Amino acid sequence: MFKLIKQRLNDIGxxxxxxxxxxxxxxxxQQRAPGAEHFLLAALxxxxxxxxxxFERVGVDASGLPQAIQRQYAEAxxxxxxxxxxxxxxxxxxxxxPSNRGAYAAAPSGEEVMQALAADRAGRGPxxxxxxxxxxxxxxxxxxxxALRLMGVEPAALRAAxxxxxxxxxxxx
Numbered sequence: 001m002f003k004l005i006k007q008r009l010n011d012i013g014x015x016x017x018x019x020x021x022x023x024x025x026x027x028x029x030q031q032r033a034p035g036a037e038h039f040l041l042a043a044l045x046x047x048x049x050x051x052x053x054x055f056e057r058v059g060v061d062a063s064g065l066p067q068a069i070q071r072q073y074a075e076a077x078x079x080x081x082x083x084x085x086x087x088x089x090x091x092x093x094x095x096x097x098p099s100n101r102g103a104y105a106a107a108p109s110g111e112e113v114m115q116a117l118a119a120d121r122a123g124r125g126p127x128x129x130x131x132x133x134x135x136x137x138x139x140x141x142x143x144x145x146x147a148l149r150l151m152g153v154e155p156a157a158l159r160a161a162x163x164x165x166x167x168x169x170x171x172x173x
Contacts, residue, residue: 011127014046018132019104021045026107029073030094036109036136037069037144043132050165051129057161060153068147109142125173130166134159 021042022034029038043051044062055062106114116135117127124131137159139145148155 007126011121014127017046018042018127019106022106022110023100023104027099029069031107032100033105033107034110035107035144036113036139036142037072037147039106039110039113039132040136040144041065041069043129043136046129046132048126048128048130048169050169051133051162054130054133054158054162054165055153057165058153058157060151060158064151065147068150069143071150072143072146109139109144112139125166125170128166128169130162130169134162134166137162 018039019034019042022038025038025041026032026034031038034042040051044065052062113132113135116138117131120131120135121127136144137148137153137155140155145155148158
């Protein structure tokens with residue numbers, strides 16, 4: 001019983017770090033509400049290291065993720081007649097938005113990730129960055145999905161790698 005209580009308290013700390021990190025990444029991207037891509041970036045910042053190792057398992061360097069995300073934002077402006085290169089340069093020159101005040105709110109894709117994490121917690125062990133990677137890799141649309149495809153990541157392979165990394169980490173403890 002004590003072990004379960006301790007795990008839940010640790011998970012609360014992990015969720016806090018994940019949400020704060022996702023918000024920080026979103027504000028850097030000039031967005032008030034973090035999306036799935038911001039949760040993926042925040043997972044890479046978690047101290048357990050399982051998110052980065054999930055990418056390594058599929059032979060991809062996760063450090064290219066921020067650039068792939070930025071490219072997706074810039075490409076979204078092409079149909080509006082804006083040159084993606086100019087949009088990317090303008091985005092780089094912007095200072096992050098100030099911190100949000102009030103209740104925490106995620107974008108729909110970010111809410112989808114958080115709901116998937118919450119639904120899958122029963123009996124899984126501690127919440128890890130690999131869990132977030134697995135959930136985001138399971139999304140078939142949105143900025144995160146397009147950024148992963150741009151990086152040459154097969155979503156099903158990344159999801160399987162993240163699940164294997166999470167299992168390996170938990171079994172080693």
